[in-house]
Amino acid sequence: QTVVTQEPSFSVSPGGTVTLTCGLTSGSVSTSYNPSWYQQTPGQAPRSLIYSTNTRSSGVPDRFSGSILGNKAALTITGAQADDESDYYCVLYLGSGIYVFGTGTKVTVL
Amino acid sequence: QVQLVQSGAEVKKPGASVKVSCKASGYRLTNYHIHWVRQAPGQGLEWMGIVTPSSGATSYAQNFRGRVTMTRDTSTTTIYMELYSLTSEDTAVYYCASEYSGTCYFDSWGQGTLVTVAS
Numbered sequence: 113q114t115v116v117t118q119e120p121s122f123s124v125s126p127g128g129t130v131t132l133t134c135g136l137t138s139g140s141v142s143t144s145y146n147p148s149w150y151q152q153t154p155g156q157a158p159r160s161l162i163y164s165t166n167t168r169s170s171g172v173p174d175r176f177s178g179s180i181l182g183n184k185a186a187l188t189i190t191g192a193q194a195d196d197e198s199d200y201y202c203v204l205y206l207g208s209g210i211y212v213f214g215t216g217t218k219v220t221v222l
Numbered sequence: 223q224v225q226l227v228q229s230g231a232e233v234k235k236p237g238a239s240v241k242v243s244c245k246a247s248g249y250r251l252t253n254y255h256i257h258w259v260r261q262a263p264g265q266g267l268e269w270m271g272i273v274t275p276s277s278g279a280t281s282y283a284q285n286f287r288g289r290v291t292m293t294r295d296t297s298t299t300t301i302y303m304e305l306y307s308l309t310s311e312d313t314a315v316y317y318c319a320s321e322y323s324g325t326c327y328f329d330s331w332g333q334g335t336l337v338t339v340a341s
Contacts, residue, residue: 113284146326146327148326148327148328150267150328152267157317157331157332157333157334158259158267158317158319158328158331159331160327160328160329163325163326163327163329164325164326164327169327169329170223199266201266201267203269203327203328205326208281209272209281210281210283211257211269211272211326212269212283213259213266213267213268213269214266215266216266216267
């Protein structure tokens, strides 16, 4: 079974930069996996941030960016703000209509 | 974007089944897929499966095959997810989410439905 790994947690200072990653326990993540990223605050439904590796969803601030770094998908927050404190999840498309979520990263801004 | 409104919270006993609905509005569903995702208390998100409303075609995550059915009613643009043989581990918030065909991401989400399994 495919496992998608993310860092459990990150702490970033206001105005700072943080890069979250999304990897496979076996193999490399490439654009063919169509990585996407979601933000979730407690008690709320997730919100789409990035799709197709690096395309921002409508209304998403440009301080959020997506990329491939080495063998992983990455989400970078540049100039973090207090309301960026959330859980972040990546999703990979495995083909044949099958998707998998990453384990999620809790980002603290302090 | 599609707007998705889900049915209300459910309480079920172990061994029972639950059927959650997701009503879509705002756009024709011809070019959309609908996904189901769940989140157990304090846990991460888990993809369950996908249904294509226009054709009824489905694809399920391995963990749920044989225990879930996703269907649609095109006349009411409502999508259903039915999960069988419930255990306490199925206690979770269940979300539906839309994907514009071929984009491979979840652009709009329902508000979530809490399903509690307890004796």
